[in-house]
Amino acid sequence: MNQILDDYEINQRTIALLPATHTDYYTIALEETRKLYVRKTPLQLIKSGCLDGGSTFCGRQKAVTHLTGAQQKVPLPINPQSQIFAFPTHSPQAFECSWIFYHHVKSIKPFTDKNHPSIQSILHFKNNQSIQMNESHYILQKQMQRTAICILQFTNTPHRQEE
Numbered sequence: 001m002n003q004i005l006d007d008y009e010i011n012q013r014t015i016a017l018l019p020a021t022h023t024d025y026y027t028i029a030l031e032e033t034r035k036l037y038v039r040k041t042p043l044q045l046i047k048s049g050c051l052d053g054g055s056t057f058c059g060r061q062k063a064v065t066h067l068t069g070a071q072q073k074v075p076l077p078i079n080p081q082s083q084i085f086a087f088p089t090h091s092p093q094a095f096e097c098s099w100i101f102y103h104h105v106k107s108i109k110p111f112t113d114k115n116h117p118s119i120q121s122i123l124h125f126k127n128n129q130s131i132q133m134n135e136s137h138y139i140l141q142k143q144m145q146r147t148a149i150c151i152l153q154f155t156n157t158p159h160r161q162e163e
Contacts, residue, residue: 008038010049010078010086015104015125017042017086019095032104032127042099043092046078053079067153068146075102075147080154087143089135096134102147110137 004025010017013031020028025037027045038045047057055063057076064074075087083103090097106124111132113119121133121140133140 002035002037004037004039006039007048008036008040008045009052010045010084012082012084014084015101015127015129016123016131017045017099018131019098030129030131042097046076046086046092046099049078049084050076053077053082053084064150064153068149070146070150073143073146075143075150077150077154083155085147085151085154087147089133089140089143098133100140100143102144102151105144108137108140108144 008027008029013033014029015032016030018028018030019042020026020037022037025039026041027038029036029038029045040048050057050060060076060078061074064070064076073088073091075085078084078086085102086099087102088097088099100123104125104127106126109122109124111119111122116132118134119132121135121137122130123133123140124130
């Protein structure tokens with residue numbers, strides 16, 4: 001039996017938070033070298049991660065919307081100082097919403113197999129892990145682009161003029 005954690009702290013090794021339909025845990029947290037099972041939902045973990053990163057979930061959402069114009073499925077700077085940025089695959093309130101951590105994504109490939117019609121994409125991570133996704137290649141690519149814009153907005157510091 002896998003160990004089930006009461007809580008989980010998002011960190012630089014976190015590559016994805018996946019919702020789980022299990023009676024004992026609600027999230028599968030994928031890290032570079034391990035898989036963890038957590039009794040909190042992905043959204044609860046994201047909200048906690050935002051607080052650890054210096055702001056509220058709603059504050060981060062509002063800031064990203066203000067800076068990028070994104071209104072739905074807003075990518076989040078969970079902790080910009082630590083380069084932890086993630087994007088949701090659905091509305092964050094939806095049960096099926098997974099959170100993908102941008103800096104770990106290697107590629108997104110379309111998947112078409114008549115035997116598995118619900119799987120639309122394969123997400124490949126830099127550590128050679130892959131996960132099958134129900135979201136289309138187009139949607140996931142769009143979320144990657146939006147997250148890249150978010151990263152530029154939150155990490156691009158203006159240069160000071162020398163006096």
